[in-house]
Amino acid sequence: AQSVTQLGSHVSVSEGALVLLRCNYSSSVPPYLFWYVQYPNQGLQLLLKYTSAATLVKGINGFEAEFKKSETSFHLTKPSAHMSDAAEYFCAVTQNNAGNMLTFGGGTRLMVKP
């Protein structure tokens, strides 16, 4: 079984501040982990993914995430927030025997203050 928990349904930062969105997962086998971003009334856009290669993964728009097996975490960070980063962010997990099943966390709404 697999599951994802995103701590904090809402996160607010000032423009230029560090962005940290938290994601913890549970998986019975080595996981594949993803971060997606969703802007209002749009589909989900892939930010980055971890598939058992490098533990520090760099994505689009300056985001990165680090896979920490000991903490079962895959937190998303960006050094300096921009107004355009305001959106909903979803962490998701799948695994080799999941039969194409992607399990999403509850989502985190990122708000960026000027």
Next chain:
Amino acid sequence: DTEVTQTPKHLVMGMTNKKSLKCEQHMGHRAMYWYKQKAKKPPELMFVYSYEKLSINESVPSRFSPECPNSSLLNLHLHALQPEDSALYLCASSQADPDTQYFGPGTRLTVL
């Protein structure tokens, strides 16, 4: 190119109507998905097609009927829907299992 297209963008229908949602990808992906997303919630998986065969049906009511005519196309036929079926319907595709799923822009469905 990682584009999944969906039509229509918006759809308003009555409870007695029959309509269809369409999804298309030309990335050679062999798995295609339908998700339903309510406001402020993550997407919920409805159906998975793998190599044009239905592989997962997440106990979706029969008023939703999926169809995969070929490897590039996925339809969702709608009939006798309820107002609570109003949501954003997302299509996705992936190369294999497990693999990255690429999402379309969605169809915003309103059932009156």
